[in-house]
Amino acid sequence: MTNEEEPLSPMARVFQSPCIDYCAVTTIGFKTKIKPDVVLDALKHNVSKHPRFHSKLSDNGAKWIETEVNVEEHVVVPYIDPEEIGEDGEGFVDDYISRLTWSPLDRSRPLWDIHILNVKTSEAEAVGVIRTHHSLGDGTSMISLILACTHKTSDPTNKLSTSIPSLKRRQTASYNLRNERWFLFSTIGSTVRLIWNTIVDMLLLVATMLFLKDTETPLKGGPDVGSNPKRFYHRTVSLDDIKLIKNAMNMTINDVLVGITQASLSRYLNQQYDKKNEEDGSYPNNLPGGIRFRAGCTVNLRSEMGFKPLADMMAKDSKGRWGNYFSFITLPFSIGLQTDPLVYLKISKSIMARKKHSYHAALAYLIIKLGQKVLGAEVTARLFNRHVMNTTTCISNVVGPMEEISFRGHPIAYIAPSCYGHSQALLVHFLSYAGKMTISLAVDPTVIPDPHKLCDEMEESLKAMKAALLERGLL
Template sequence: MDTIPSLNTLRSIKTTKNIGETFEGFKKGDDLDQPLSPMARLFHEPGSNVYIIGIMGLKTKIRPNVFKENLVHTFLKNRRFSSLQVMDKETGSMKWIPTHVNIDDHVIVPKLDPNINSPDKFVEDFISNLSRSHIDNIKPLWDLHILDIKTSEAEGTCVFRFHHSLGDGVSLMNLLLACTRKVSDPEALPTLPGNNKLGVAKVASLWSTLGVIWNSFLALLMFVWTALFLEDTRTPMKGSKGVEHRARRFVVRSVSLDDIKMVKRAMNVSLNDVVLGITQAGFYRYLQGRYSNENADIPDNMRFRATFFFNLRPTTRIDDFTDTDSVGTWGNKIGYSLLPFKICFKKDPLDYVVDANTTMKHRKASLEPLFTYLFTKLLMILFGIKVVGKVNHKVFFNTTLWFSNVPGPQEEITFFGHKVAYIAPSCYGQPNALMIHVVSYMDKVTFIISADEETIPDPHKLCNDLEESLRDIKASAQNRIVK
């Protein structure tokens, strides 16, 4: 398979100190240079140079001119989307430099044959080809590709691409949702489920406080060991060296939210526990098939971990997308936990959910996401960006996958007046062969697979296995209710 070009190809751009002489419209003499935050700068390091993809299926024909007009009044009001990221050759530091944006340079509308064979595969191939490239740093690091072709799920597809230095998945999802409105109330923003900080333990006594501190210390120790030497078991889902430079395949599969809620009620667990249980069951089913094809057995007691991302912001409400200085709104404010998956046969499919619930209870009694975030910042202060980039790469490569979920709108929405059929965020450029991203929207939960095809040549099979696992878990839960 062809490899994508190196994503770490930022080159220096000549600018002047007098911004007024360089960018028309700024007051002469203004010093508008703003340094990139250390976390944003980190995403330009090899192995951490990640792009976020936002796939949005629409129920109506796309009007590109409407998109362009609205993007000028939304995205471009945010300085991150109207500034260059300029590297200083001497210091290696980077700054946001305001620039004039030609919206046509960022909104790409390829001419497509409406009678093309297999539109679904064409759209999938198009998005996969995007992961072979990067955005040239002579313009702000985002773009939008409008595919005006009908698929089985939508009348047209929009593919947003953002460099991760612009913000994390939560802030970028916030940006997109701030451009949407409820179908039932065209003046109202959508609502998101939940309003609490994720990944922060709640303690009620001295004993529980000590337990949280101990769990957090052990988690941080595991983080250090993983950065030094502790690698997951080599399986058909574990990526090889250089995986971050290879193209990805993005596959989207939606399941019923009501089915997941039914299991949640039957087991008295969280929706997230059910989703993790489905994922573990699906992984076992998939690996069983891969090992059977090789006439081998699944290894016992394999080490199989996910880098599980947590939002560290105070709330999940939709904020003003134009305010890049709003506390907690922008930037990369995410921590992560190294989440062990138990890949083994369970006679009762509900036991996968039980295992997920037990694992998550342990993680919730810990400050691991906050500790990893603060520890990364401390390493950055002590040793610099280059060292942290290498540490992050080693941790991510030594685990098997990335896992993330983001709550989506609870009601049907429009995006710039177009009804939305589905929302599917994902990433490429990460040093893992697999990422599972889960997002809820209306009555659906969507699994988005980002897979290195050299490692996982059949991501549709993995989606089928996830769907079959939900059916088995749902059937077992129904039997429990009847009894």
């Protein structure tokens, strides 16, 4: 094989820097036991079709170099003693995946591996763990890869080209006003707000990289949080409930998810500030005033947002390219107890509407790209990491298959994506799949020892919002 070289994208350069080194962990629950020979056979036939999975990083981390792949070296099937595990399948899987965060991927070969755990949990008969370096691709890319390897459970001959809805970016709404003068004034006003919002966002971005830090809360990680082992937890909720709230409140799915996250983090922090009331179940407002709590939120930069067949994403001039083609915005969360759960939704809708009326995401990506050319990759990565360290968390939402899918006769129960290597104590990922929404948390257990309570608060916040709408006759 010829050692062809290809440069890394700007975000890929950031993710493989020594001060960051992000890895993605995708946990997949299966409804049947996993047959390792089936997995190996599929990999032997498909790895060669995907350049990233048969390429390694150059010594300076700037280019991909094609190489030979021994698939057996990338598939791990550990010996599992059923008696040792007993009834605690979840505990074994949680511990196993956490241990993966202790050991880096081997940079002398392609940066991925697959772990097959034939352990029964409450949601699955077996669990597969795909670990990839984040420089290989973002969440959109990884889901496209999963789709390329699976088929609809109800129709094994269907390769899922229509299993994910085709998404397009929202166009600027037409004013459709008869009064042209008013239309002109509205356009000028909107443009001025866009410029002003962008300037403010860029000043805050630079300030956060240099000195502006979030308030120290029980969810804020310390300086060593990036190198600490992480643990992963997930909770599955109804996607239909989220859509009901979305329609009733005239919002987007992302608006609802941000509202749920704000509500659950507020409730969790309130408990942490006064644990003595935990036993009797009463939680008065113990939150200090003026908490600065910000979350990075990933933004897909592809001009075509819908999922494309893997071959189309790999095409050089594709508008839905494979790789790390995303940026981020910074959301100022409103941390506080609200007697009306719908207030969290109204706040999130306002925050998201303000952020959509800004070029923050596009300019942040451009700054990273220019920074690597002017300051070098390592300095740019350190500045990026300072922004991550000075904020509290990050949230991401990826659209998954609408119908149940299977991998070569193995039906999939859930898909839970997450990451580690980040300089934050909490990451929140959302992924929709077959009528459900999976909420995945990556936590530093030295900072957040009870992540299951965060999952509980996420679920309870969703239920409270739905109940409030039902009570008011809005559903």
